[in-house]
Each structure stands twice: as C-alpha cells, then as structure tokens.
Amino acid sequence: MSVAEEISRLRKALIEHNLRYYVEDDPIISDGEYDRLLRNLEKLEKQHPELITPDSPTQRVGAPPLKTFGTITHRQPLLSLANAMNEEEVYAFDTAVKKSLDIETDIDYVAEPKLDGLAVELVYENGNFAYGSTRGDGITGEDITQNLRTIRAIPLKLRDGLTIPGILEVRGEVFMNKADFEKMNARRLKSGEAPFANPRNASAGSLRQLDARITATRPLRIYCYSKGHITDMTFASHYEFLSALPRWGFPVNPLIERGRGAKFMVEFFRRMEARRDELPYDIDGVVFKVNSFAQQAQLGVRSRNPRWAIAGKFKAQQVSTIVNDIEVQVGRTGALTPVAKLEPVTVGGVVVSNATLHNQDEIRRKDIRIGDTVLIQRAGDVIPEVVKVITAKRPPGTAVYFLPDDCPVCGHRVSRPDGEAVARCQNMACPAQVKGRIEHFAAKNCLNIEGFGAKLVDQLVEKELLSDVADIYDLTRNQLAGLERMGEKSAANIMAEIEKSKHTTLARFIFALGIRNVGEHAAKLLEQAFAGKLERLRKTSFDELIAIPEIGDIMAQSLLDFFADPSNAGILDRLLAAGFTFQTVIKPKDSALAGKIFVFTGSLEKISRTEAKTMVEKQGARASASVSSKTNYVVAGQGAGSKLTKAQTLGIRILSEEEFLQLMSNKSSDGTTP
Numbered sequence: 001m002s003v004a005e006e007i008s009r010l011r012k013a014l015i016e017h018n019l020r021y022y023v024e025d026d027p028i029i030s031d032g033e034y035d036r037l038l039r040n041l042e043k044l045e046k047q048h049p050e051l052i053t054p055d056s057p058t059q060r061v062g063a064p065p066l067k068t069f070g071t072i073t074h075r076q077p078l079l080s081l082a083n084a085m086n087e088e089e090v091y092a093f094d095t096a097v098k099k100s101l102d103i104e105t106d107i108d109y110v111a112e113p114k115l116d117g118l119a120v121e122l123v124y125e126n127g128n129f130a131y132g133s134t135r136g137d138g139i140t141g142e143d144i145t146q147n148l149r150t151i152r153a154i155p156l157k158l159r160d161g162l163t164i165p166g167i168l169e170v171r172g173e174v175f176m177n178k179a180d181f182e183k184m185n186a187r188r189l190k191s192g193e194a195p196f197a198n199p200r201n202a203s204a205g206s207l208r209q210l211d212a213r214i215t216a217t218r219p220l221r222i223y224c225y226s227k228g229h230i231t232d233m234t235f236a237s238h239y240e241f242l243s244a245l246p247r248w249g250f251p252v253n254p255l256i257e258r259g260r261g262a263k264f265m266v267e268f269f270r271r272m273e274a275r276r277d278e279l280p281y282d283i284d285g286v287v288f289k290v291n292s293f294a295q296q297a298q299l300g301v302r303s304r305n306p307r308w309a310i311a312g313k314f315k316a317q318q319v320s321t322i323v324n325d326i327e328v329q330v331g332r333t334g335a336l337t338p339v340a341k342l343e344p345v346t347v348g349g350v351v352v353s354n355a356t357l358h359n360q361d362e363i364r365r366k367d368i369r370i371g372d373t374v375l376i377q378r379a380g381d382v383i384p385e386v387v388k389v390i391t392a393k394r395p396p397g398t399a400v401y402f403l404p405d406d407c408p409v410c411g412h413r414v415s416r417p418d419g420e421a422v423a424r425c426q427n428m429a430c431p432a433q434v435k436g437r438i439e440h441f442a443a444k445n446c447l448n449i450e451g452f453g454a455k456l457v458d459q460l461v462e463k464e465l466l467s468d469v470a471d472i473y474d475l476t477r478n479q480l481a482g483l484e485r486m487g488e489k490s491a492a493n494i495m496a497e498i499e500k501s502k503h504t505t506l507a508r509f510i511f512a513l514g515i516r517n518v519g520e521h522a523a524k525l526l527e528q529a530f531a532g533k534l535e536r537l538r539k540t541s542f543d544e545l546i547a548i549p550e551i552g553d554i555m556a557q558s559l560l561d562f563f564a565d566p567s568n569a570g571i572l573d574r575l576l577a578a579g580f581t582f583q584t585v586i587k588p589k590d591s592a593l594a595g596k597i598f599v600f601t602g603s604l605e606k607i608s609r610t611e612a613k614t615m616v617e618k619q620g621a622r623a624s625a626s627v628s629s630k631t632n633y634v635v636a637g638q639g640a641g642s643k644l645t646k647a648q649t650l651g652i653r654i655l656s657e658e659e660f661l662q663l664m665s666n667k668s669s670d671g672t673t674p
C-alpha cells in the first residue's frame with residue numbers, strides 16, 4: 001500500500017469511528033485505539049506534509065490564536081423560544097396553534113430535550129465546514145469557527161449518500177456530558193486551575209477561547225436540532241430534516257420523538273422531567289415544535305419567538321440550607337439590600353452561599369430569620385432566591401428580622417418613602433454610596449476604565465483621594481503608585497486608561513453618572529435625541545424630555561433634578577474641564593449594518609418609505625428597489641408580493657416593520673458605542 005493510500009485508509013477509519021461514537025452512539029473501538037490511529041496518521045502526515053488536506057481528522061486544530069473574534073451576520077435570525085412554565089401553558093400553546101391554523105384535529109409535533117448548553121450555527125459550503133458562529137443577539141454572532149473545528153462530533157466534511165447542498169446551515173447546542181465535566185474539573189483542580197461552576201459555564205468558556213488549542217482539550221459535544229438557510233433541497237417537515245442530519249454526519253439527540261396533540265407533549269414533558277437526573281447531560285426543559293414546515297410558515301414569528309415552537313421549562317431545582325446571617329449591603333443609590341449568608345449548598349450544579357432577600361417587605365412576607373432552614377432555588381442563570389422558610393425546623397428563640405434604622409456603613413439615618421419597597425441611606429457622602437457611584441462610573445458598560453475596580457476604589461476613597469467621580473481626573477501617577485500592591489507600571493497603565501476614558505460617547509457618559517431611573521437604554525435614547533451634545537441635555541425642559549419616545553414623567557423629572565442640583569453641576573463642570581469629548585452620534589462605519597442592502601416591499605404603517613430609507617442610510621446601509629442575491633434584508637409591509645416571494649426563495653432575511661424598527665433602534669445605539 002502506498003503512503004497516500006495508507007493515509008486515506010486511516011482518515012476513512014477515523015471518520016467512521018467518529019461517526020460511530022458521536023452520531024450512532026455505537027463505538028466499536030476504545031478511545032485508546034482511536035488515539036493510536038490518530039497518532040499514526042499524524043506521523044505519516046508529518047513525513048508527507050504535501051498530503052495534508054484541511055478536512056483530515058488531524059487538522060481540527062490548526063490556526064494560530066486570535067486577538068478577538070470576528071462577527072458573523074446570520075443569514076436567518078436565530079430565534080429564541082417562548083416558555084411554557086407548566087402543563088396548562090402547553091395546552092394553551094396547542095390551542096393557539098390549532099386556532100391559528102384553523103385545524104381541529106391533532107397537530108403533528110416533534111418533542112426534544114432542551115439541552116442547557118450554547119446555541120451555535122454551522123455553515124457548510126459544497127459539503128465542507130466553512131464557518132460557524134455563536135447565536136449572539138440572534139442576528140449577529142461571534143465567529144468561533146476555529147473552536148468549532150476542534151469538536152470531534154462536528155463533521156468537517158458532509159458524509160456522502162445524500163444531496164450535498166451548496167449551502168447548508170445547521171444549528172445545534174454545544175454541551176458537555178456531566179461525567180466528562182467532572183473528570184475535566186478533577187484534572188483542573190489537580191493542576192491548580194479553578195474548576196468550572198457547571199457544564200454550561202464550562203462549555204461557554206471553552207467556546208470563547210481565543211486559542212483553539214485550549215478548546216481542543218475540552219470534552220465538548222453537539223446535538224443538532226434545526227436548520228438555517230439551505231440551497232438545492234427542500235424538506236416538508238422538521239422531522240424529515242432531523243432524519244437527514246445523521247446521514248450527513250451530524251449527531252441528533254436520540255430521545256427526540258414525534259407525536260400528535262397536546263397529550264403527547266405533556267406526556268413527553270413528564271417523562272423527561274422524571275428522567276432528568278439520570279441523563280448524561282443537563283437539560284432545563286423540553287422543546288415542542290410544529291412538525292410541518294408549511295404549518296410553521298403559516299404560524300410565523302412574533303417578535304423573536306416562533307409561534308410554532310415552545311419550551312416547556314422544568315421547575316427550578318430546590319434545596320434546603322441554613323441562613324447563617326443576614327448582611328445588609330448599601331448600593332450606589334443608597335439602597336439597602338439584605339442578603340442571606342447561607343450554609344453553602346450545590347443547586348443546579350453551582351455552589352450557592354448568598355441569596356438576595358430583596359427588601360424588608362419580602363423578608364416580612366416570608367418571615368425569614370437568622371438561623372432558619374430555608375428552601376432555595378436557582379433557575380438557570382438567575383440569582384439564587386429563598387423560596388420559603390421551613391418553619392418546622394425553626395430553632396427556638398429566633399427573632400423577627402428588621403432592616404437597621406441606620407445605615408450599616410455610615411450610621412446615617414435610613415428612610416423609606418411611603419409606597420416604596422426600598423429603604424435608602426440618605427447621606428450622599430456615605431462611603432458605600434461614594435464607592436458605588438465611582439465603581440459604576442468606571443465600569444465596563446460605563447466609562448470602561450480598565451483596572452479601576454472595587455479594590456482600587458475602596459483604597460482611594462479610604463485614603464480620601466476620591467470623594468466623587470470628578471476626583472478621578474485629579475489623580476496623579478504618584479498617588480496611585482503609592483497604593484498597596486501597585487507598581488509604577490500599573491499606575492502608569494491606569495493613568496493611561498483614565499486619560500482614554502475622556503473620549504467616550506454621550507450615552508456611556510450619561511449612564512455612568514448614575515442618574516436615578518436612567519438606565520443604559522435610556523442613555524442611548526438621550527444621546528440620539530440630543531445629537532450627542534451634553535450642553536443641550538443640561539438645558540433641556542420637562543416637555544422636551546417627555547416628547548422623546550420611551551421617556552416618561554419619572555425619568556424626565558429625575559434628569560431635571562439631577563442637573564438642577566448644584567453639587568452635580570459642579571461635578572459635571574469639573575469633568576468637562578478635565579477634557580471630556582463625545583463622539584459624534586452616528587458613525588455608520590461602526591454600525592453592524594454598514595454596507596448592508598435593504599429592500600422595502602408592501603406598505604409600511606408606522607413610518608414612510610422615505611423615513612425608512614433615511615434610517616438605513618444613517619447606519620451606512622442602503623435601500624435598493626429590487627431583490628437579488630446581494631440583498632441582506634427584505635422588509636415586508638402590508639400586501640407584500642413578488643419581492644417577498646423572491647426573497648423567500650433566495651433565503652434572504654425577512655423582517656416585519658416592527659422587527660425592522662427594532663433592528664434600527666438597537667443598531668443605531670450600537671453604532672455609537674465602540
């Protein structure tokens with residue numbers, strides 16, 4: 001046998017064993033034997049580099065580490081699912097589907113476990129894995145091609161036997177098996193690395209590595225569950241598509257079932273919930289999808305959720321533990337937040353030792369006391385909360401808990417206005433508030449002063465070098481270098497970061513000021529409305545503010561109060577004197593939509609065509625009259641006709657007027673934020 005033949009034989013064997021392992025779940029050789037074949041192939045390829053091909057099993061890790069991830073705009077958005085929290089909501093979903101389709105007989109559904117991992121999209125061009133991305137915001141995601149290539153369950157080349165489409169987009173969930181996760185964590189602990197909190201975090205962290213060699217060491221898997229754009233072939237149903245996937249070489253969850261009617265869904269839900277703990281991977285629910293693609297199209301999409309699918313969420317896992325203490329934290333607005341210090345327990349794969357108790361009313365309602373045994377839960381990424389007290393286990397002599405009357409940080413009086421749930425320390429100079437405001441000002445989504453975190457702020461406030469945010473710009477390198485654990489070099493870096501922060505956007509600046517009721521989104525609206533000019537905002541009036549869409553009375557009043565306050569005015573003047581400049585508001589080249597081509601068809605209801613055109617042009621995109629393969633988005637209004645049909649056949653993203661407006665409002669703010 002020639003070397004070329006031997007190489008080809010090894011590759012075929014490795015690909016076949018891979019399929020048996022990941023797709024068929026029926027391996028016939030051990031992991032050790034697989035590795036031996038792989039090493040043989042590596043050896044031969046090393047001796048004959050001219051014979052290496054990109055789809056060789058040895059070529060999963062290749063590219064050098066990246067500096068950052070690029071972005072990829074999905075041809076079709078990756079939607080998310082509405083949730084059914086209980087069986088009634090599953091029945092309600094079925095009723096809504098039948099009503100909308102005007103069908104009385106049972107609907108054909110596909111039921112799938114809902115894996116708790118990360119959604120990704122894989123794009124194949126002429127049968128070869130071309131690129132892949134994260135879900136991102138559903139419209140654009142990060143280019144994680146190099147990392148996805150390292151996942152052995154992902155075919156680099158489609159298996160023959162079925163049509164090989166020019167373009168095939170497959171979506172699925174990247175995850176880790178619980179056992180693999182435990183083994184990996186044990187290895188990490190042994191080598192002094194921090195263990196991951198749970199398989200989901202481990203998968204997410206692994207996919208976000210800039211160095212694919214690291215990803216390659218992580219036991220990632222994938223199950224595929226839906227399609228994006230596909231050329232050259234059509235499918236009548238979701239189940240038909242799922243059946244094609246393994247034939248191309250993609251793993252599909254073997255627990256997926258097809259059935260009819262609401263009863264089928266509810267039974268599947270119950271079965272999966274009962275089996276949840278014995279499955280090799282974490283699931284947080286099940287997904288039900290209308291099987292027929294024609295019916296899916298008829299049902300359509302509402303905002304970001306398809307009307308043809310729903311996630312049946314399992315109840316959050318609950319465990320009991322003891323409240324060792326209740327600590328009161330003071331935030332930047334002076335708000336007192338009681339936090340239960342818990343005896344550490346594992347809930348849903350994460351060790352929990354704190355749970356927020358929200359406020360006094362919540363504590364009274366649940367009658368939570370120090371020493372109590374409580375039931376806590378954590379649903380998904382949600383912060384742990386106390387569900388209820390197990391009163392039978394209450395030790396004798398516990399006292400009803402009341403928040404202190406004085407601020408635990410500065411001793412100043414706390415007050416709680418009538419009708420408000422939150423008690424606040426009224427002392428603007430309270431060190432907790434001062435620190436909180438400064439930390440917020442420097443935070444990532446505010447002025448993004450790197451290295452200016454809680455520890456540094458604590459020291460600077462305690463040394464009385466900082467008492468408000470403007471003081472940051474009076475700091476000197478020597479002052480910084482004199483601090484604990486701060487060298488000349490770090491001091492210089494921080495000084496440079498401080499200097500850099502003066503060139504920002506008005507939106508970031510406004511949000512950074514921490515004005516009551518003014519969040520990140522509102523700050524972006526204000527930036528737009530005042531064309532990035534702070535002077536104009538400072539002189540604004542109540543009427544002018546409430547004329548801005550989405551800005552109401554309360555926010556308008558908060559803004560006016562803030563600017564009218566002499567000490568705030570003083571801080572603003574000092575900041576401006578320090579040399580703040582704000583970027584011009586619209587920078588099309590920074591917009592994610594720059595260069596994109598939009599086509600409008602049908603009649604728009606909320607805005608005119610001219611307005612729509614101006615909006616896209618502001619993003620550096622343009623409007624065109626006819627649909628072609630170069631078109632990126634088709635906005636379909638009432639009575640849309642042939643252009644819409646053409647867009648559908650070309651697999652172009654179709655937006656409703658509402659979705660278009662949403663895209664514009666998201667992107668215009670993105671466009672100004674570096």
Ligand code: IVH
Nearest residue numbers: 079080081112113114115119173225287306
């Ligand atoms: S279908 C409309 N199927 O759940 C189609 N999603 O909220 C949306 N997920 O982002 C996706 N298992 O990360 C689908 N069998 C499954 C899934 C699944 C897990 C995740 C996925 C998605 C989220 C939807």
